[in-house]
Each structure stands twice: as C-alpha cells, then as structure tokens.
Amino acid sequence: xxxxxxxxxxxxxxxxxxxxxxxxxxxxxxxxxxxxxxxxxxxxxxxxxxxxxxxxxxxxxxxxxxxxxxxxxxxxxxxxxxxxxxxxxxxxxxxxxxxxxxxxxxxxxxxxxxxxxxxxxxxxxxxxxxxxxxxxxxxxxxxxxxxxxxxxxxxxxxxxxxxxxxxxxxxxxxxxxxxxxxxxxxxxxxxxxxxxxxxxxxxxxxxxxxxxxxxxxxxxxxxxxxxxxxxxxxxxxxxxxxxxxxxxxxxxxxxxxxxxxxxxxxxxxxxxxxxxxxxxxxxxxxxxxxxxxxxxxxxxxxxxxxxxxxxxxxxxxxxxxxxxxxxxxxxxxxxxxxxxxxxxxxxxxxxxxxxxxxxxxxxxxxxxxxxxxxxxxxxxxxxxxxxxxxxxxxxxxxxxxxx
Numbered sequence: 001x002x003x004x005x006x007x008x009x010x011x012x013x014x015x016x017x018x019x020x021x022x023x024x025x026x027x028x029x030x031x032x033x034x035x036x037x038x039x040x041x042x043x044x045x046x047x048x049x050x051x052x053x054x055x056x057x058x059x060x061x062x063x064x065x066x067x068x069x070x071x072x073x074x075x076x077x078x079x080x081x082x083x084x085x086x087x088x089x090x091x092x093x094x095x096x097x098x099x100x101x102x103x104x105x106x107x108x109x110x111x112x113x114x115x116x117x118x119x120x121x122x123x124x125x126x127x128x129x130x131x132x133x134x135x136x137x138x139x140x141x142x143x144x145x146x147x148x149x150x151x152x153x154x155x156x157x158x159x160x161x162x163x164x165x166x167x168x169x170x171x172x173x174x175x176x177x178x179x180x181x182x183x184x185x186x187x188x189x190x191x192x193x194x195x196x197x198x199x200x201x202x203x204x205x206x207x208x209x210x211x212x213x214x215x216x217x218x219x220x221x222x223x224x225x226x227x228x229x230x231x232x233x234x235x236x237x238x239x240x241x242x243x244x245x246x247x248x249x250x251x252x253x254x255x256x257x258x259x260x261x262x263x264x265x266x267x268x269x270x271x272x273x274x275x276x277x278x279x280x281x282x283x284x285x286x287x288x289x290x291x292x293x294x295x296x297x298x299x300x301x302x303x304x305x306x307x308x309x310x311x312x313x314x315x316x317x318x319x320x321x322x323x324x325x326x327x328x329x330x331x332x333x334x335x336x337x338x339x340x341x342x343x344x345x346x347x348x349x350x351x352x353x354x355x356x357x358x359x360x361x362x363x364x365x366x367x368x369x370x371x372x373x374x375x376x377x378x379x380x381x382x383x384x385x386x387x388x389x390x391x392x393x394x395x396x397x398x399x400x401x402x403x
Contacts, residue, residue: 049124049125049126049128050077050124051077051078051124051128051130052075052076052077052078052079052122052123052124052128052130053075053076053077053130054073054074054075054076054080054120054122054130054131054132055073055074055076055132056071056072056073056118056120056132056134057071057072057073057074058071058110058136059134059136060133060134060135060136061134061135061136062136062137063136063137064137064138064139065110065136065137065138065139066138066139067109067110067111067112067114067138067139067141067145067229067237068109068110068229068230068231068237069109069110069229070105070106070108070109070110071085071093071095071105071106071110071116071118072103072104072105072106073103073104073118073120073132074102074103074104075101075102075103075120075122076102077124078102078122078123078124078125078130079100079101079102079122079123080097080101080102080103080104080120080121080122081121081122081123081129082119082120082121083095083097083104083118083119083120083121084118084119084120085106085116085117085118085119086116086117087111087114087115087116088114088115088116093106093107093108093116094106094107094108095107104120107226108226108228108229108241109228109229109230110138110229111138111141111228111229111237111238111239111240112138112139112140112141112142112145112146112229112237112239113138113139113140113141113239114137114138115135115136115137115138116135116136116137116138117133117134117135118132118133118134118135119131119132119133120132120133141237141239144235145235145236145237146236146237146238146239147170147171147172147174147232147236147237147238148170148171148172148239149168149169149170149171149225149227149238149242150168150169150171151166151167151168151223151242151244152164152165152166152167152168152169152294152386153166153244153246153366153367154244155246156244156245156246157245157246157247158246158247158366159246159247159248159249159365160215160246160247160248160249160365160366160367161215161248161249161252161292161293161364161365161366161367161368161369162214162215162216162217162248162249162251162252162253162367162368162369163214163215163253163290163292163293163367163368163369163386163389164215164246164248164292164366164367164386165208165209165210165292165386165388166186166208166209166210166221166223166244167206167207167208167209167386168184168206168207168208168225169200169204169205169206170204170205170206170232171204172232172234172236173205173232173233173234174205174207174232174233175232175233175234176231176232176233177197177205177207177401178401178402179230179231180207180227180230180232180401181195181207181400181401181402182402183225183226183227183230184207184209184223184224184225185223185224185225185226186209186221186222186223187221187222187223187224188211188219188220188221188222189219189220189221191211191215191216191219191221192211192212193209193210193211193212194209194210194212194396194397194399194400195207195208195209195399195400195401195402196208196209196210196388196391196396196397196399196400197399197400197401198382198383198388198399199383200325200383201324201325201326201381201383201384201385202325206383208386208388209223210388210389210396212393214251214253214369214389215248216248217248217249217250217251217268218247218248219247219248220245220246220247220248221245221246221247221248222243222244222245223242223243223244223245224241224242224243225241225242225243226241227240227241227242228240228241248367249365249367250267250268250365251267251268251269252265252266252267252363252364252365252368252369253265253266253368253369253370253371254266254330254360254364254368254369254370254371255371255373256277256279256286256350256370256371256372256373257373257374258279258280258285258286258288258344258372258373258374258375259373259374259375260374261276261277261278261279261340261341261342261343261344262274262275262276262277262341263275263277263330263350263352263370265360265363265364272363273359275352275356275359275360276340276341276342276352276353276356277340277341277350277351277352278333278336278339278340278341278342278343278344278345278346278351278352279344279346279348279349279350279351279375280344280346280347280348280349280375280377281344281345281346281347282344282376284346284347284348285344285348285375285376285377286328286344286346286348286349286350286372286375286377287324287328287348287372287375287377287378287379287380287384288372288373288374288375288377288378288379288380289371289372289379289380289387289389289390290369290370290371290372290387290389290390291323291324291328291369291370291372291380291385291386291387292323292367292368292369292370292385292386292387292388292389293321293322293323293364293365293366293367293368293369293370294322294323294324294325294366294385294386295321295322295366296320296321296322296361296364296366297320297321297322298318298319298320299316299317299318299319299320300316300317300320301314301315301316301317302314302315302316302317302320302327302329315335317329317331317332317333318331318332318354318357318358319331319332319354319357319358319360319361321360321361321364322385323350323370323385324380324384324385324387325383325384325385326384326385327348327349328348328349328350328380328385329349329350330349330350330351330352330357330360330370331349331350331351331352331357332351332352332353332354332356332357332358333346333349333351333352333357334353334354336351337353340352340353350370350372369389
C-alpha cells in the first residue's frame, strides 16, 4: 500500500526590506571580515595604516619667537621625504635629515625680525604620503637685541698687503666667544692661521685671523661668518650672515729705523728705496713694533687734542698713511724739512718730505707692514691698530677661544 501523500505546505512570501548602512561601517566590517577569514596574523590579513604625522617647531603661526633657535621638522609614524624652509627674502635655509630620516634640523639659527615658511612631505611604511606647511616669525631686530660688526678688509674683492689680518670688531661685548668663533670659516688656500681675540683700542671686543707668517702674494682669502641668529650674549643676537673676500698683493715691507732716522721700502725682500725721516721726539717717541697700514687717508686735519696732546698742533696734512688707532701716521711733514735724516722731532708720527711721502703713498697697499725699530718707546699694543704681528705664533694661537 502506498502511504497517503503529505498535505502540501503553504509558503508565505515576505516583502524584502533594504536598510542603508554607512560606508564607514561597511569599511570597518570589511576589515573585520578579512581578519576573521584569515585568522590572527594569517595570510590575507589587512590592517588600516595611520598617516605620518609631521610637526614643525616653532609651530605654525607662532609670533615673536626668540631668535637663535634651530628649526626642526619631525615625522611620527614614517619618514620625511622632502623639507624646504625659506626666509622672508625667499632664500632657502640649509639643513639636514637625522634620526633615520625622521627629523630635519636647520644648519643655522633663526635671525631676529625674520619670517620663515616650512614645507615638509613624508610617507609611512605603506607608501602613503602626507605633508605639512607652517610659518612663524621671530622677534623684531632692534638696537636693544642685536649686535653689529665691522669687517676689515671691508671692500669686497680688495687687494691687501701681506700683513693684513681678517678682522671683526663688535659693537657690543661678546660673552660666548667660542660660539661665535665656531661660525667663522676662513678659506685661504691652505694657509696656516688662527683666530685671536683682542681688545680694540676703544675697548671693543675684536677677533682677528692672521697667518703664521706674512701672507704669500697672490693668495685668495675669503671669510664666511654664519652668524645669523647666533647669540653674542647679554640678550643680543646677530641679525645676518657676513662674507668678504680679498686677494693678497705684492710683498712689501717698510723697515723704519728710528735711530738712523730713515725708512726703506722692501719689495719681495729686495730694497727699493731709502727715505730720510723725522720720527717722534723723546717725549713723544714713536712706537716700536710691527704696524699694518690701516688706511690711506690722503689729506686730513690733524689736531693734537684728539690724541691727548693739548693744543700742540692743528694742521692739514698730506699723504696720510694710518698706522694705529691711537693716531700714529706716516705722512708729509714739510715744516720739519731741516730735520729729515738728522733729528727726531715729531709728535710721534713718521714725517718726510712732500715728494717722498707722495712716492711712498703711491707704492703702498693697505695691509703692507711697517716694521719699526730703534725707538726708546715700547712695543705698540696688539689691539692698537693691527698689532697682531707683535705676538709670537704660540701666544697668538692661545688667544683663540677654541684653543
């Protein structure tokens, strides 16, 4: 017998309902699904990576930032691929990557009264790129927070004599001399030399770079002083970098014999011409020592009051060659014509006839050396003009702040 067939089932159709699911939820669900299928750490797993975070110090929008800081850019969760920093003039600020590409630091320091713009790009381990842009400004440069300087030689491309030091005189005291000296780079074709700190005649701080011996003629000399933003102490900073270059001319040394009352110009070690002179009388004897020709000033007014000699003289003097800050000159002195080669009777300068002074003036370069001997006076002070050559080499090296 056949079993009776089951009664047919009745199926009820339900209307389908579609609900909108946020895309973010779908994305997370997809990640979770992939993780579940693959298992923990299994093939096919996928983990959402975080973008690299780039930060700039000083921060974006900062104003009145203290000068003298380094600029730093840091990447968290990746590495920097490009960093460009420019100042308000559009000049690029040098710097370098460190810490395996996670940090960039500027080579120099921020200057007063400057605005800096930083653009940085980075990537994470998955190659995803990110970037950051920031700008900030430092406190304005004022007379109260900056230190200025005077360079010698000061004229770019000048020709100087074999005794000319590189000299930097500061308007205000320098308390961290080592920090300043580290920023001074001299390129002099392999010439051995050293910086030495001295007090200028007016009491100012000064640092000079001189070779071990007189310069070799034809040497090209350049100074790059990367001082922008460097602190000189006392709340003062340098507002800019400085550079200067010059070339050493022919070898010329003027040997002055006070006792013999004459001077001789030597060129390349050979005597060129000897001139009769009248130097300082015993009460105002001319300094001994090596003096570098500081300037050729032509016709100037010389007044005894300016050098502490009362009202002894007030004259217009021709062919004036400045040898010291305190007022030592070689110049024409026609009023002493009867005394040239016979009597030392000046107020401390080296006088000669108009014709001889004119000739010597035309032959010399700023930076040529006067070597004075035979006087009853002592040796001129190192900071009185460029008396650097009166210090022996070992002592001069010891005057560096980096000794």
